Amino acid sequence: RQIWRLARRPVGSVTEGDLVLRTEPIPDLAEGQFLLQVIYLSLDPTNRIWMSDMEQYMPPVAIGEPMRGLVAGRVVRSRKAGVAEGEIFSGFGLWADHLVTGGQNFSRMDLPPGVPLSVAFGVFGLVGPTAYFGLLDIGQPKAGETLVVSAAAGGVGQVVGQLGKIKGCRVIGIAGGPEKCRFIVDELGFDAAIDYRREDVGARLDALAPEGVDINFEQVGGPVMEAVMGRMRLFGRVALCGLISGYNDTQAQTVPAPWTRLLMRRLTVRGFIVTDFADRWGEAVSALGGWMAEGRIRTRQDVRPGLERAVAHLDSLYTGGNFGKLLVEVSPD
Numbered sequence: 001r002q003i004w005r006l007a008r009r010p011v012g013s014v015t016e017g018d019l020v021l022r023t024e025p026i027p028d029l030a031e032g033q034f035l036l037q038v039i040y041l042s043l044d045p046t047n048r049i050w051m052s053d054m055e056q057y058m059p060p061v062a063i064g065e066p067m068r069g070l071v072a073g074r075v076v077r078s079r080k081a082g083v084a085e086g087e088i089f090s091g092f093g094l095w096a097d098h099l100v101t102g103g104q105n106f107s108r109m110d111l112p113p114g115v116p117l118s119v120a121f122g123v124f125g126l127v128g129p130t131a132y133f134g135l136l137d138i139g140q141p142k143a144g145e146t147l148v149v150s151a152a153a154g155g156v157g158q159v160v161g162q163l164g165k166i167k168g169c170r171v172i173g174i175a176g177g178p179e180k181c182r183f184i185v186d187e188l189g190f191d192a193a194i195d196y197r198r199e200d201v202g203a204r205l206d207a208l209a210p211e212g213v214d215i216n217f218e219q220v221g222g223p224v225m226e227a228v229m230g231r232m233r234l235f236g237r238v239a240l241c242g243l244i245s246g247y248n249d250t251q252a253q254t255v256p257a258p259w260t261r262l263l264m265r266r267l268t269v270r271g272f273i274v275t276d277f278a279d280r281w282g283e284a285v286s287a288l289g290g291w292m293a294e295g296r297i298r299t300r301q302d303v304r305p306g307l308e309r310a311v312a313h314l315d316s317l318y319t320g321g322n323f324g325k326l327l328v329e330v331s332p333d
């Protein structure tokens with residue numbers, strides 16, 4: 001069989017020699033395994049992440065190991081009960097024309113009538129569910145809101161924009177080049193497109209969405225993300241799906257490290273101001289009061305005399321001169 005192995009960690013873009021194509025014998029089938037003839041190999045931006053040793057969500061591919069990839073293939077030999085020759089499976093496989101698996105990380109594909117394997121695998125394999133969960137669960141779209149999606153003409157982006165339309169959002173796609181921009185508007189029904197290669201993304205967003213952006217479905221990072229983030233509305237949502245502009249950047253300059261960490265560790269970040277909870281103030285006071293009465297919460301106040309010294313006292317907050325909650329005693333308690 002033919003199989004790609006990772007020869008070294010790429011620096012910058014993947015180049016000739018980072019991976020090597022080998023001809024190797026197909027391993028023998030053990031009991032409980034089957035042999036897949038690969039029909040489609042999915043190429044995904046995350047392949048570049050797996051080749052690197054940057055922070056990521058799975059172990060990177062080790063040097064010398066076969067390159068990992070999503071595949072769809074036909075069973076050509078089976079020693080696994082319940083798996084028959086001719087069936088189609090997809091899942092995490094290898095960059096190879098044949099592979100042996102016990103079926104872990106694979107699932108049987110039942111093609112909906114009239115849907116070719118390329119479409120079923122292309123959409124259901126990875127990008128469709130990514131768009132579905134990312135937009136619906138994390139983006140929480142509501143009718144009338146403005147949704148911006150970057151890498152809009154790509155695998156995930158196409159679906160995100162159309163799901164946004166189904167949910168009644170105004171959808172603005174950001175893509176590279178006039179052809180992709182025309183495609184998402186004319187053929188997919190997005191409301192507008194911004195060509196980030198030729199246009200000033202911020203200025204175009206100001207014109208298209210003067211009220212700002214409710215949902216950012218982020219796939220790119222870097223300057224495109226900055227332009228969108230600078231226009232987020234109060235209580236907007238960011239579905240942090242990808243940061244592709246940083247994947248080839250081995251110096252981590254395009255995408256600051258905290259953003260990569262947010263993505264890879266799936267951190268929850270929600271800005272808040274305490275007044276958002278004004279209607280639950282009483283709940284907090286009574287809970288805190290209860291724990292204070294039990295001695296489980298103790299506090300220290302730093303009470304200073306003299307209203308006339310207020311400015312000097314204020315400065316202590318920024319120098320660490322206060323120790324505990326700073327109060328000025330303006331008249332005797």
Ligand code: NDP
Nearest residue numbers: 045046130151154155156175176219220241242243244245
């Ligand atoms: P796409 O089909 O969208 O292909 C990638 C696209 O990204 C390119 O076509 C290009 O479009 C755009 N792009 C590449 N480099 C840059 C750059 N420097 N600045 C702006 N745009 C750039 O791929 P996918 O749909 O598979 O993936 C899209 C994103 O979603 C990726 O970030 C990927 O990592 C992420 N993803 C995340 C998943 C998750 O579970 N969180 C799952 C699947 C994907 P253009 O010509 O418009 O620039």
